Amino acid sequence: MDASTIPTPAAPAAAPADFESLLAPIVDRAYGMALRLAGNRDDAQDLVQESALLAFRGFHTFRPGTNFRAWFLRILVNCFYMSRRRKRPEQSLEGMEEEAPLLHLYVQTYHNGMHGAGRDPAREVMDRIEGEDVARALHSLPEEFRVVCTLYFMEDLSYQEIAGVVGVPVGTVRSRLHRGRKLLQKRLWQAALDAGLAATTVAVEEDE
CATH class of the missing domain: 1.10.1740.10 (RNA polymerase sigma factor, region 2, helix turn helix motif)
Structure with a gap:
């Protein structure tokens, strides 16, 4: 089982x-x-x-x-x-800042010498900034994305395990994690800049 x-x-x-x-x-x-x-x-x-x-x-x-x-x-x-x-009603996506391109955080960590080979750039940044900054970034997400991102990044659960915890299909977990990751990128990178861990932000083309 x-x-x-x-x-x-x-x-x-x-x-x-x-x-x-x-x-x-x-x-x-x-x-x-x-x-x-x-x-x-x-x-x-x-x-x-x-x-x-x-x-x-x-x-x-x-x-x-x-x-x-x-x-x-x-x-x-x-x-x-x-x-x-x-x-109160669940947070709406309306009015949220525009999602970052999918490779936004990858490009930023690479150009600032923070990119760990084979590592998820989001985890790389999370490991370097204060826990309260990570918590604020996660809490800023709408609930459906906040839950799966927290279970994935902070609890190290697999897609299948998250599906069991949340009670949704694995495909839904993947979709929410993909969207949540894109919403998280700018917040995490701004936290890295504020903490003095990086000096520059480079332009990234939108992904298709």
């Missing part, structure tokens, strides 16, 4: 006593995920607490031996979507 598959109630039930031992090692990373999604510490703490409560109540559906972190992250993502719907 794929690690990201969420087990059904028919699967062998986990013992409630195991819940805390499984949650403790991942709670800090879950909070980091919640902070990038929610954008502030209070909402992130509320999100993790609500997710933990729902996870505990539904722990009988977790199948021992499968990926607890992916199982818990799916609950956290669902809680995030529900909390956003309660507060």
Whole structure:
């Protein structure tokens, strides 16, 4: 069974006593995920607490031996979507800055001596700037792109695992990640410039 598959109630039930031992090692990373999604510490703490409560109540559906972190992250993502719907409608793409060409960040890192051979340029920049700058860049994305980009870049989940967490087909994950990556590029590069990690921005032709 794929690690990201969420087990059904028919699967062998986990013992409630195991819940805390499984949650403790991942709670800090879950909070980091919640902070990038929610954008502030209070909402992130509320999100993790609500997710933990729902996870505990539904722990009988977790199948021992499968990926607890992916199982818990799916609950956290669902809680995030529900909390956003309660507060205000989902962010619209209208009025957002124009997407950067697909190779924008690749060209910028290359011309500024920051390009790591074989590395994703977005990861290259994220590794060099402050975590708060990364969080702000991710939080600026519309929710559907923010979730998949955070799971991919910060949680290192595969497309298949993200599909299991978010509950959408792998093709949808790929599409959202592609669009989110294009929206992220200018934000990440501006953060690199502000941090003094780069000196110049070069022109990049639009991709087809």
